[in-house]
Amino acid sequence: MTLNTLWFIFIAILYTGFFVLEGFDFGVGILLPFLGKNDLQRRTIINTIGPHWDGNEVWLITAGGATFAAFPNWYATMFSGFYIPLFLLLIGLIIRGVAFEFRGKDDNPRWRNLWDWCLFTGSLVPTILFPIAFSNMVRGVPIDANMQYVGGFFNLLNPYALLAALAVALLILLHGASFLSIKTTGEIEQKAKELVRWLWLLVVLMLVIFLVTSFIITGVLQRLNVLSILFPVLGVLAVLVAGYFLRKGHFGRAFLMTCLTIVFVIFTIFTFLYPRVMVSSLNPDWSLTIQNAASSARTLRLMTIVTLIFLPIVLLYQAWTYWIFRKRITNDAGKLTY
Amino acid sequence: MDVLLLARIQFAITIIYHFFFVPLTLGLSLVVAILETIYVSSGKEIYKQLTKFWGKLLLINFAMGVVTGIVQEFQFGMSWSEYSRFVGDIFGAPLAIEALVAFFLESTFLGVWIFGWDKLSKGLHVTTMWLVAIGSHISAIWILIANAFMQHPVGYTITDGRAELTNFSQVIFNLPIFSHYPHVFSAGLVTVAFFMLGISAYHLLRHNEIDLFKPSFRIAAIIGVIGTIMVGVIGHTQGQEINQTQPMKLASLEALFNTENPASLSIITIKNPFTDELVLDLRIPGALSFMEYNRFTGEVKGINQLQAQYEGQYGAGDYVPPPVITYWSFRSMVGAGLLMILISLVALFIDLRDLYEKYPWFLKLLPFAIALPYLANTTGWILTEVGRFPWVVYGLVKLEAGVSKAVTSGMLLTSLIGFILVYGLLISTTVYLMLKFAKAGPAGALEVPEEFTPSIVNPPESQ
Numbered sequence: 027m028t029l030n031t032l033w034f035i036f037i038a039i040l041y042t043g044f045f046v047l048e049g050f051d052f053g054v055g056i057l058l059p060f061l062g063k064n065d066l067q068r069r070t071i072i073n074t075i076g077p078h079w080d081g082n083e084v085w086l087i088t089a090g091g092a093t094f095a096a097f098p099n100w101y102a103t104m105f106s107g108f109y110i111p112l113f114l115l116l117i118g119l120i121i122r123g124v125a126f127e128f129r130g131k132d133d134n135p136r137w138r139n140l141w142d143w144c145l146f147t148g149s150l151v152p153t154i155l156f157p158i159a160f161s162n163m164v165r166g167v168p169i170d171a172n173m174q175y176v177g178g179f180f181n182l183l184n185p186y187a188l189l190a191a192l193a194v195a196l197l198i199l200l201h202g203a204s205f206l207s208i209k210t211t212g213e214i215e216q217k218a219k220e221l222v223r224w225l226w227l228l229v230v231l232m233l234v235i236f237l238v239t240s241f242i243i244t245g246v247l248q249r250l251n252v253l254s255i256l257f258p259v260l261g262v263l264a265v266l267v268a269g270y271f272l273r274k275g276h277f278g279r280a281f282l283m284t285c286l287t288i289v290f291v292i293f294t295i296f297t298f299l300y301p302r303v304m305v306s307s308l309n310p311d312w313s314l315t316i317q318n319a320a321s322s323a324r325t326l327r328l329m330t331i332v333t334l335i336f337l338p339i340v341l342l343y344q345a346w347t348y349w350i351f352r353k354r355i356t357n358d359a360g361k362l363t364y
Numbered sequence: 365m366d367v368l369l370l371a372r373i374q375f376a377i378t379i380i381y382h383f384f385f386v387p388l389t390l391g392l393s394l395v396v397a398i399l400e401t402i403y404v405s406s407g408k409e410i411y412k413q414l415t416k417f418w419g420k421l422l423l424i425n426f427a428m429g430v431v432t433g434i435v436q437e438f439q440f441g442m443s444w445s446e447y448s449r450f451v452g453d454i455f456g457a458p459l460a461i462e463a464l465v466a467f468f469l470e471s472t473f474l475g476v477w478i479f480g481w482d483k484l485s486k487g488l489h490v491t492t493m494w495l496v497a498i499g500s501h502i503s504a505i506w507i508l509i510a511n512a513f514m515q516h517p518v519g520y521t522i523t524d525g526r527a528e529l530t531n532f533s534q535v536i537f538n539l540p541i542f543s544h545y546p547h548v549f550s551a552g553l554v555t556v557a558f559f560m561l562g563i564s565a566y567h568l569l570r571h572n573e574i575d576l577f578k579p580s581f582r583i584a585a586i587i588g589v590i591g592t593i594m595v596g597v598i599g600h601t602q603g604q605e606i607n608q609t610q611p612m613k614l615a616s617l618e619a620l621f622n623t624e625n626p627a628s629l630s631i632i633t634i635k636n637p638f639t640d641e642l643v644l645d646l647r648i649p650g651a652l653s654f655m656e657y658n659r660f661t662g663e664v665k666g667i668n669q670l671q672a673q674y675e676g677q678y679g680a681g682d683y684v685p686p687p688v689i690t691y692w693s694f695r696s697m698v699g700a701g702l703l704m705i706l707i708s709l710v711a712l713f714i715d716l717r718d719l720y721e722k723y724p725w726f727l728k729l730l731p732f733a734i735a736l737p738y739l740a741n742t743t744g745w746i747l748t749e750v751g752r753f754p755w756v757v758y759g760l761v762k763l764e765a766g767v768s769k770a771v772t773s774g775m776l777l778t779s780l781i782g783f784i785l786v787y788g789l790l791i792s793t794t795v796y797l798m799l800k801f802a803k804a805g806p807a808g809a810l811e812v813p814e815e816f817t818p819s820i821v822n823p824p825e826s827q
Binding site: 103112119124174324 | 424426431432437440442443448449451452453454459460461462463465467469475483526532769770771775778779790793797
C-alpha cells in the first residue's frame, strides 16, 4: 500500500472517529429540548455527554489538521470552496461549545433556555452540513483545472446532498437516542427508548434509499470493487441487527450497532471517493486525488510515524474516560455537575 | 472592499480574540494544578477550595479558548487557501501534531477533571489537571513552531511551486521558537498573576475569606515577580534575534529611518503623516546598539536602506511595515511590562510585610491592573505579525499571494460580520460570568455540590 493510500485511510479513520463519537453527542444535543421537559431533565441529558463532548470534537480538529498536513490541496480547495457552510459550522460549534460551560452558570430560566437552544442549533448545523459536504465531494462539484472551486453556495444544496443530510441526520438522532437510553433512567430513558423504536424503521428506509442513490449518482457502478459493495452491505446489516437488538430490549448492543452503521456509512463514502479526494464535475481529470493533493513523501512518512505512535494512545485514554463515566446519570440534582 | 483586506481584518480580529484567552489558560492551568497538588499532599481543605474557585474561572476561560481556536485552524484553508497550498507540506504537520498530541490530551482530561471529583482517587484527579496543563503548553509549542516557520522559514526547498520539507528537526528547532515559547510561557505567568492579584485584592479589601485570598495574593505576587522579570529578559534576547531574522521589523518598531552606527534608541518619535516630516524625535545615542549587541557600537539598519535592499532582492514593492502600528504596539507592550514589574514587586513587598491595611489604594488599583497583561499580550502579537509585513511567510509568500481565490468579498463580509457579532456577544457573556464568579468568591464556586456520590446503578448493558 502506498503512503498516499495509507493517509487516505487515516483521514477516513479520523472522520469516522468524529462521526461515531461526536455523532451521539450531536444527537443528544438535538434531542435535548424535546426529551428534557424541565430543567432537571435537561441537566441530566447534558450530563450524559458532559465529560466527553470536548474530547470527541478534537477528532474533527485532528481530521482537519491531518488533511492540511497530508493533503494540503484537498484542505485548501475544500475549505475555501465550502467557505459559507464551514463558516456556519464554526458558528454552530462555537455557540455549542460555550453553551455547555455557560448554561449552568445562572439560574434564570430564560438564560438556560437560551443556551439549550444554542446547544440544539450547534448540534443540528454540523449534523446537516457534514453530509452535505461529503456527498458533494463524492458526487462532484465544479472544480477547475487549477484546483479551484468555482461553484456557489447553492450549488451544494442539490437533491442528492439533501437526501444525504436527511439520512445521516436521522441516523445521528437514532445514535443519540440509543446513547441516552443506556445512560439515563426513569422518564428520559423511557422516552429515549420509545423514540429509538420509532426512529429505527425510518433510518433503515432512508439509509437504503441513500446508499442505492449513491451507487447510481456517483458513477461507482463503473468501477465496482469488493469494498464498495462490502461496506454499504455491512452498513445496512448493522442497522438491521440494531433493530433486532431493539426488539429484544438490548439497548446497549443496539448502540454498538448504530456505531458500526456510522462506521460503514463513512467507509462507503470514502471507498466511493478513492482514489480521488474531491471529484470535479467539470472534468474528471481536474479531480483532486490522493496523488495531486498530497504532501511530499517525507512529510507523509513523518506524519505516519507520529500517528502510529499517538493515535493508539489517544484511543486508550479516551476509552478509559468512557469506562470511568460508564454509570447511568440519574435525575438527582445533587449529583449533576453541569 | 477587496478580498485581501477583508481576509486580513478577519484574521486579525479572530486571532487577537483567540489570544485573549490563551495566556490565562497557560498560566491558570498550571496554578490550578499546583494548588490541587498542595491540597493532595497536605490534605488542607483550604487548598481544595482554592482549586475549585480558580478552577471554575479556568473553565470559563478554557471554553472560550477552545471554540475560538477551531476558527483559527479552519481559517487557514478558508481565507488563506493559496498560502495553505504553498506551506501545507511543512506547516500542516505541526498543526496536525498539535491536535493529535496536545489538544486531545487537554480536552479529554479536562472533561475527566470536571466530572471526576468523586470518581477518581485524589492522586489520579490531580494528575488529570497536570495533563491538561501540560497539554496546553505542548499545544502552544507546536503552534509557535508553525508560526516560527512563517517568521523564519527553514528546513524546506521549493519544489513545483511550493515549499517542501527537507529537514523536520530544523523546523522544530527553528531559531524564533527559543524565544517565542519562553516569552509566551512567561506571559502566561504574568497574566495569571495579575488576574489573581486583581481578584484577590478585591476580596481582601472587603475582608472576604481572607484565609483564602491571602495565600492567593502571595502566590500571585511571587509568580508575578518571576514572570515579569523573565518576560523582560527574554524580550531582550528576542530583540536581538529579530535583528538577525527580520531587520525591517526592528527598524520599524524603533522608527529608525536610516542606518546608524552606533544606533540610537527612540524615546518618542512622531512623524507628520501628511508631510512625512519628523515632528519630534527624542533618542538616546548608542542605546539601540547596546540592546542589540550588548555594547555601545554596532550597526542597526534603517527603514530606507532595508527598503532599497529588499527592492533589489525581491523586486519592486512596499516592504515597510506600518511604523505607527509596530512602534506604538512595541512601546505599549514594553511600557505595560515595566509597570507590571513594579506592581509585582510592590505587591510582594506588601504581602511579605503584611501591609494590606496600610495601603488600601494599592489594592483598589489592582483589579484595574488586570488589563495590563492583556494589553501587553495583544500588542506583542500585533508587533510580531504586523512587523512581518508584507510577508505571510517571510521572504517567500506575500500577503496577496496567500489569500483564497475561491472566496468572494461578499462571503468574507458575511463571515466577518458574523464573527464580530458572535464574538461580541460572547465576550460580554464571558466578562459577565467572570465578574459574577470572581466577586462571589469561593462560596460561589461551591454552589455546585462538591461531594456527589456516584450516580447509581446498573452498568449500561443490564436492563
